[in-house]
Amino acid sequence: xxxxxxxxxxxxxxxxxxxxxxxxxxxxxxxxxxxxxxxxxxxxxxxxxxxxxxxxxxxxxxxxxxxxxxxxxxxxxxxxxxxxxxxxxxxxxxxxxxxxxxxxxxxxx
Amino acid sequence: xxxxxxxxxxxxxxxxxxxxxxxxxxxxxxxxxxxxxxxxxxxxxxxxxxxxxxxxxxxxxxxxxxxxxxxxxxxxxxxxxxxxxxxxxxxxxxxxxxxxxxxxxxxxxxxxxxxxxxxxx
Numbered sequence: 001x002x003x004x005x006x007x008x009x010x011x012x013x014x015x016x017x018x019x020x021x022x023x024x025x026x027x028x029x030x031x032x033x034x035x036x037x038x039x040x041x042x043x044x045x046x047x048x049x050x051x052x053x054x055x056x057x058x059x060x061x062x063x064x065x066x067x068x069x070x071x072x073x074x075x076x077x078x079x080x081x082x083x084x085x086x087x088x089x090x091x092x093x094x095x096x097x098x099x100x101x102x103x104x105x106x107x108x109x
Numbered sequence: 110x111x112x113x114x115x116x117x118x119x120x121x122x123x124x125x126x127x128x129x130x131x132x133x134x135x136x137x138x139x140x141x142x143x144x145x146x147x148x149x150x151x152x153x154x155x156x157x158x159x160x161x162x163x164x165x166x167x168x169x170x171x172x173x174x175x176x177x178x179x180x181x182x183x184x185x186x187x188x189x190x191x192x193x194x195x196x197x198x199x200x201x202x203x204x205x206x207x208x209x210x211x212x213x214x215x216x217x218x219x220x221x222x223x224x225x226x227x228x229x230x
Binding site: 032033035037039044045046047050051056086088090092096097098099100101102103 | 144146153154155156159168169170171204209213214215216217218219220221222223
């Protein structure tokens with residue numbers, strides 16, 4: 001079972017914007033929805049984005065998601081120190097499994 | 110309020126077995142698929158298994174197929190993961206998670222706090 005590829009880390013100053021890429025294939029992202037999860041240090045993951053670009057209730061619109069072909073992107077604008085966390089993308093795969101991204105650590109400089 | 114509470118983790122020797130449980134509240138358990146995800150120390154998330162709301166459909170990661178079994182008791186609002194033939198590579202925090210609908214494909218919308226499984230001699 002494959003994994004989705006993410007950059008290991010991204011960083012920016014407070015108030016700036018970061019984007020996190022998630023690269024998959026025609027068996028997962030290419031044909032299924034993408035979701036994104038935020039994992040704060042020492043905590044369980046939390047749903048951030050689902051169905052490529054939808055935000056659950058309570059998630060600020062500073063977080064956005066998009067998908068094109070076999071890749072997806074998470075954007076965070078107005079970066080805050082509280083956004084320092086690991087971020088994971090995920091997608092259903094045609095092998096009847098779920099694949100997670102390799103994870104990206106966001107650092108606020 | 111959706112709540113997921115895992116239990117059953119602990120220290121087990123290689124080749125041994127453990128059964129994890131996840132007791133839920135705050136939603137109609139039988140209406141949603143449930144998932145187990147694990148995270149080895151300092152590593153990323155790894156999907157383990159999913160079970161449909163009725164319990165009639167299950168899928169597994171290749172890494173656990175034939176060794177782990179997911180099940181649910183909808184009368185008790187409880188999800189299980191029976192883990193056999195444990196190896197050191199199974200050491201991880203195991204998260205119980207709720208999916209957004211009864212079947213697959215579906216995404217996880219709520220996570221438990223996790224239970225630590227350590228496999229070591």
